[in-house]
Structures are given as structure tokens and as C-alpha cells.
Amino acid sequence: MTDTVEAAQPPKRSYAPLAANENREDYSLRFAAHSFRRWSPLVVAGTALGGIAYLADFAIGASIVLTYGFSSGVLAILAAAVVIFLTGIPIASACAKYGVDMDLLTRGAGFGYFGSTLTSLVxxxxxxxxxxxxxxxxxxxxxxxxxxxxxxxxxxxxxIVLPFALYGMGAVAKMQTWTQPVWIAGLILPFVIVAVREPERLGDFAAFAGLDGTGGTFSAISFGFGMGVALSLIGQIGEQADYLRFMPRKTNANRRVWWTAVIAAGPGWVILGAAKQIGGALLAFLALGAVGSTAALEPIAPYLEAVRPALGPVAMTFAAIFVVVSQIKINTTNAYSGSLSFANFFSRVLHKHPGRVWYVLVNCGIALALMEFGAFGLLNKILGFYSNVAIAWIGAVCADLVIAKPLGLSPRYVEFKRAYLHKINPVGFGAMMVASTLSIAAYFGAFGEYLAAFSPLLALVVAVVLVPVLALATKGKYYLARENTVRLTEADALATHMCAVCGDPYEVPDVADCVKQQGPICSLCCTLDAECHDLCQEVGPVSLPMPTVRATET
Structure with a gap:
């Protein structure tokens, strides 16, 4: 790499040691530098897929099928998987292409600089x-x-998950790789045992009418409510994207494996996720007589009942190891991704960034409090309500990527830097607010029983329709506050500039032209400036010795 601008003065800002260590920080609030993306597409995909080892799928599937019966419950799981897969494709590919996480993508996909703080909290x-x-x-x-x-x-x-989450992508990638064989073996084993010992029970499962016996036939209401619970997992694409941003550049040589990795590790997670939900429901059904309806929703008990006939006295040890490994794999991802979101939120609100690792502790602390208050017992209610907000957000982002950008209603590239964005873009932000408000009202029965059941789908449809409508109505003028004069072509992607504030070199996609500093500024220093009051958007661009080239288009 070559530095196009040399630092003329001592740095005006020195980051805290934890924030300055990119081996832990993982470019948490900025573009993931090409120089940092040292992993192959398959390693990145394997790390991302390692994060879907969670057993909440077992509990969610069991809850849906035991509540609504096999016919309505399984169809609800499959329908939700189709929606999640289709909405995940554009998000995964955009994050992998532009090297941005879900928050940065949301900023440039219709929400604006402060508008996306709400989605950071979501x-x-x-x-x-x-x-x-x-x-x-x-x-x-x-x-x-x-x-x-x-x-x-x-x-x-x-x-138990803190050591992995604190050390970032390097430690997470190693942990996910080393634990993958154990997890795969543990996941497959109970279903092999059931298929060999009790194949006739599969027919009984297909005829299961739910715990109350009313779900023997398909019910549209039950289908809708079950789908709403399963759709709460739509936010998982954000966790996948947090790893996909480390994908290497797509080239003619790696094009096929690049796309395979992005699809498999992006929206592809839901294929295994749906299978795990149905499998978890099967194990819960088979264990009902032995453990009761309450324990059947706790994955460890049905799992233990399934493997006990084959493993005998070591069944308990094996089941416990499988559960612990699974939960370490997923909760490392939850803690890691949560730290990115909290860091993005507080850096914009407080103009301070002590380091991503502190927000790992914030994320884990809040989650621990929820556990102590018994969040698991409110599984269906929590997830059913949450899906109304999450799907409105995902729907708005997807509509921008799939409709607005190809039609030229919004910029064809993803702009995430404060220097070029309005505080709030009414297109994505407005679509999400309207869609989530209507769907929450529907969820609580304001529009009748059917829309209460299908409130998440209402949120999705309203968000997708409103984005192009609002983009047309506003003529797209709220996407960019001013022209980005520091755009790049593929040939310039690895060029770097010294930030006029912190004095560190950053690649072109992470740099803006700063009026206050009269030079280049990295995106994080721009974010943390509490005194400029977006002066550049009033004065306009400054003349910098930077490439003046066309932006890479989607």
C-alpha cells in the first residue's frame, strides 16, 4: 500500500489502548480494511456458520409445534424460512462486497446517520x-x-464466552473451527438413534395435534402466530453479516467460491435453522411422556431422552458437553455482534469510544439480568412481539438494496460516513416506523384476529412498499447530504490516507474530506467529533490530494 498523504503534525487524538488494538477491535465502527481480511471465503463462511449452533432453534420449534400442532407449526417454520432466506440474500452480498456491518449498511440504505441508531438498539x-x-x-x-x-x-x-468474544475474529474463527466436528456429531446423533430405534414415531409426530389437541388440521391463525415466532430470527442475518464483512475481495478467480460462501453463510443459515426447529419439535414430542410439557421445551431434557438408549451411562455427560459447546459457539457470536451494535450506538450519541470490548461486558451484563428474571419462560411472547419491529427494519433495508438502488432512487453504492449523510433519511427510517407501528397495533388486536396473527408479514409488506414510494416522494434527496469526492475504483481500493486527526493510515473507503481539519479524516474520528456540527455539509468539499474517481456501483 502507498500513503497518498503524509501526517504533517502530531496526532490530535489518541485512542484508548483497547480501541486502538484492531486485533480486538476488528474495525468495529468502520469499514473492514482489505488488508485485515486475511481469511479465505470458506474460513469466513465456516466462522459465520459456527454461530448458528444455538439450541434456541430446538426450543423455538418445540414451542411452535407443541402449541399449534404439526400441520400449522411445521408449515409456519418453513414459510418463515423462505422469507428469511430471500431477505438475507441482498443484505449478505452487500455487507460482503462493501466490508460493512449491519449498522453501517443500514445508515446508507435509507436510514441516515442518526436514523440507524434506532436499528442499532433493535x-x-x-x-x-x-x-x-x-x-x-x-x-x-x-x-x-x-x-x-x-x-x-x-x-x-x-x-464462559467472554475470552472468545473479547479477542475478536481471530479467536472466534479458531474456536468455531475446533468445535465444529464435536457439534456436528452431537447434532446428528439423536436423530440417527430415533430413525433406527423408533421410525414409526415419525408418523405419530406428523399427526400431532398440539398439547391442547386442537391443532389436528391446518389453521391459518395458528400458522400466522407460529410464523411470527419463527420470523423473530430474521435479525440473525445481522450476526452473519458481522462476519461476512471480512470476506476477501471478489475476483474472477474466486467468484464462484465467493458467492457460494456468501449465500451459504448469509441467508443459508436458515436452511439448517429450520431443520433444527423441526428436529427440536420432534425430540420434544418424543420426550413428552418422560419429561412433561415444561421440560420438553428445554432442549437438554429431550436431547438426553433421545440419546440415552444408545449411550447409556455416558448419555448425560455427552448431552451436557453438546449443549455447552453449542451455547459457547452461539453466545460468543451474540456477545461479539452485540458489542458492535452497542459501540455503534454510543459512539454516535456520546461521541466517545472506549473500545468494543467494553460493550461486550455491557451486552453480557444485560443478558445475564434477563436470565435471572426468567426470560426463557416468556419465549413465545418475547419473540412474537420482537419480530414485528425486526422485520420492518430488515424489510426497509432490503427494499432499498433490491428496489431503490437498481432503479436509481438512491445512490448505487453504500455510503456510511457521517460527512456525507443526513441525520435522518425519511425513506428507510419512515418506512420502518410506519410499518412497525401498524404491525404492533395489529399484533395487539387492533385490526382483528387475522392481522394479529400475520402482523410480522404486514410489517414486511408495508416497509417494502413504502421505501420506493418515499424515495420517489422525496426524490432521493435525503440519501446524501453532499457529494462524496473521495470515491474509488477497484484499482484504488488499497490506497491509504493518513487521518488528519489520529494520524493513522486508512483505506480510501474509510476516509472523508474534512473541512474542519482541511484534510482527510477517518470515519471513526469523524464520528467522534463533537464540535464540528457537520460543518462540511454547509461549506462543501475541500480540495484534497485524493483520487477523484467514480464510485463502485452495486
């Missing part, structure tokens, strides 16, 4: 909710295996 809440659910499952395994009280188990389940 996404952070997703990681917190699922950390608490997964941690609860691990604590249940500790309780069943060694009699550890649940409150102590919650604490242990939180502490």
Missing part, C-alpha cells in the same frame, strides 16, 4: 434476547448434569 436487543435464551439453555444443562443452581448457572454461562 439489533442489540436481538443479541441480548438470544444471549439470555441460549445462556438459559446452558444453565439448564448444568442443573441437570451436575445439579448447579440455575442462578449460578446463568452466571457461569455468561462468563
Amino acid at each position: 439489533y442489540a436487543s436481538f443479541t441480548v434476547i438470544f444471549f439470555s435464551l441460549e445462556g438459559s439453555i446452558m444453565a439448564q444443562a448444568f442443573d441437570l448434569a451436575i445439579g448447579l443452581p440455575l442462578p449460578v448457572g446463568y452466571l457461569l454461562a455468561t462468563l
Whole structure:
């Protein structure tokens, strides 16, 4: 790499040691530099897919099918998987192409600089909710295996993931790779045992009418409510994107493997996720007589009942190891992704950034509190409500990427830097607010029973329709506050500039032209400036010795 601008003065800002260490920071608030993306497409994909080892899928599937019966429940799971897969394709490919996480993508996909702070909290809440659910499952395994009280188990389940989440992508990639064989073997084993020993029970499962016996036939209402619970997982694409931003540049040589990795590790997670939900429902159904309806929703108990006939006295040990490994894999991802979201939120609101690792502690602390308050017992209600907000957000981002950008209603590239963005873009932000408000009202029965059941789909449709409508109505003028004069072509992607504030070199996509500094400024220093009051958007661009070239288009 070559530096096109040399630092003329001592740095005006020195980051805290934790924030300055990119081996832990992982470019948490900025563009993921090409020089940092040292992993192959398959390693990145494997790391991202390692994060879907969670057993909440088992609990979610069991909850849906035991509540609504096989016919309505399984169809609801499959329908939700189709929606999640289709909406995940454009998000995954954009994050991998532009090297940005979900928050940065949202900024440039119709929400604006401060508009996306709301979605940062939505996404952070997703990681917190699922950390608490997964941690609860691990604590249940500790309780069943060694009699550890649940409150102590919650604490242990939180502490055990910290070493991996604190050290970032390097440590996470190694952990996911080393634990993958154990997890795959543990995942497959109970279903092999059931297929060999009790194949006739599969027919009984297909005829299951739910715990109350009313779900023997398909019900549109039950289907809708079940789909709403499964759609709460739509935010998982954000966690996948947090790893996909480290994909190497797509070239003619790696094009096929690049796309395979992006699709498999992006929207592809839901294929295994849906299978796990249905599998979890099967194991819960088979264990009902032995453990009861309450314990059947706790993955460890049905899993243990399934493997006990084959493993005998070591069944408990094997089941506990499988659950603990699974929960470490997913909660490391929850803690890691949650730290990115909280860091993005507080850096914009407070203009301070002590380092991503501090927000790992924030994320884990809130999740621990939820565990102690019994969040697992409110699984269906929490997820059913949450999906109304999450799907409105995802729908608005997808509509910008799939409709607005190709039609030229918004810039064809993803602009995430403060210097070029309006505080709020009414297109994506407005679409999300309207869609989520209507769907929440529907969820609480304002528009009748059917729309209450299908409120998440209402949110999706309204968000997707409103984005192009609002983009046309506003003529797209709220996407960019001013022209980006520091755009790049593929040939310039690795060029660097010294930030006039911190004095460190950054690649062109992470640099803006700063009026206040009269020179280049990195995106994070721009974010943390509390005194400029977006002066550049009033004065206009400054003349910098930077490439004046065309932006890369989608």
C-alpha cells in the first residue's frame, strides 16, 4: 500500500489502548480494511456458520409445534424460512462486497446517520434476547448434569464466552473451527438413534395435534402466530453479516467460491435453522411422556431422552458437553455482534469510544439480568412481539438494496460516513416506523384476529412498499447530504490516507474530506467529533490530494 498523504503534525487524538488494538477491535465502527481480511471465503463462511449452533432453534420449534400442532407449526417454520432466506440474500452480498456491518449498511440504505441508531438498539436487543435464551439453555444443562443452581448457572454461562468474544475474529474463527466436528456429531446423533430405534414415531409426530389437541388440521391463525415466532430470527442475518464483512475481495478467480460462501453463510443459515426447529419439535414430542410439557421445551431434557438408549451411562455427560459447546459457539457470536451494535450506538450519541470490548461486558451484563428474571419462560411472547419491529427494519433495508438502488432512487453504492449523510433519511427510517407501528397495533388486536396473527408479514409488506414510494416522494434527496469526492475504483481500493486527526493510515473507503481539519479524516474520528456540527455539509468539499474517481456501483 502507498500513503497518498503524509501526517504533517502530531496526532490530535489518541485512542484508548483497547480501541486502538484492531486485533480486538476488528474495525468495529468502520469499514473492514482489505488488508485485515486475511481469511479465505470458506474460513469466513465456516466462522459465520459456527454461530448458528444455538439450541434456541430446538426450543423455538418445540414451542411452535407443541402449541399449534404439526400441520400449522411445521408449515409456519418453513414459510418463515423462505422469507428469511430471500431477505438475507441482498443484505449478505452487500455487507460482503462493501466490508460493512449491519449498522453501517443500514445508515446508507435509507436510514441516515442518526436514523440507524434506532436499528442499532433493535439489533442489540436481538443479541441480548438470544444471549439470555441460549445462556438459559446452558444453565439448564448444568442443573441437570451436575445439579448447579440455575442462578449460578446463568452466571457461569455468561462468563464462559467472554475470552472468545473479547479477542475478536481471530479467536472466534479458531474456536468455531475446533468445535465444529464435536457439534456436528452431537447434532446428528439423536436423530440417527430415533430413525433406527423408533421410525414409526415419525408418523405419530406428523399427526400431532398440539398439547391442547386442537391443532389436528391446518389453521391459518395458528400458522400466522407460529410464523411470527419463527420470523423473530430474521435479525440473525445481522450476526452473519458481522462476519461476512471480512470476506476477501471478489475476483474472477474466486467468484464462484465467493458467492457460494456468501449465500451459504448469509441467508443459508436458515436452511439448517429450520431443520433444527423441526428436529427440536420432534425430540420434544418424543420426550413428552418422560419429561412433561415444561421440560420438553428445554432442549437438554429431550436431547438426553433421545440419546440415552444408545449411550447409556455416558448419555448425560455427552448431552451436557453438546449443549455447552453449542451455547459457547452461539453466545460468543451474540456477545461479539452485540458489542458492535452497542459501540455503534454510543459512539454516535456520546461521541466517545472506549473500545468494543467494553460493550461486550455491557451486552453480557444485560443478558445475564434477563436470565435471572426468567426470560426463557416468556419465549413465545418475547419473540412474537420482537419480530414485528425486526422485520420492518430488515424489510426497509432490503427494499432499498433490491428496489431503490437498481432503479436509481438512491445512490448505487453504500455510503456510511457521517460527512456525507443526513441525520435522518425519511425513506428507510419512515418506512420502518410506519410499518412497525401498524404491525404492533395489529399484533395487539387492533385490526382483528387475522392481522394479529400475520402482523410480522404486514410489517414486511408495508416497509417494502413504502421505501420506493418515499424515495420517489422525496426524490432521493435525503440519501446524501453532499457529494462524496473521495470515491474509488477497484484499482484504488488499497490506497491509504493518513487521518488528519489520529494520524493513522486508512483505506480510501474509510476516509472523508474534512473541512474542519482541511484534510482527510477517518470515519471513526469523524464520528467522534463533537464540535464540528457537520460543518462540511454547509461549506462543501475541500480540495484534497485524493483520487477523484467514480464510485463502485452495486
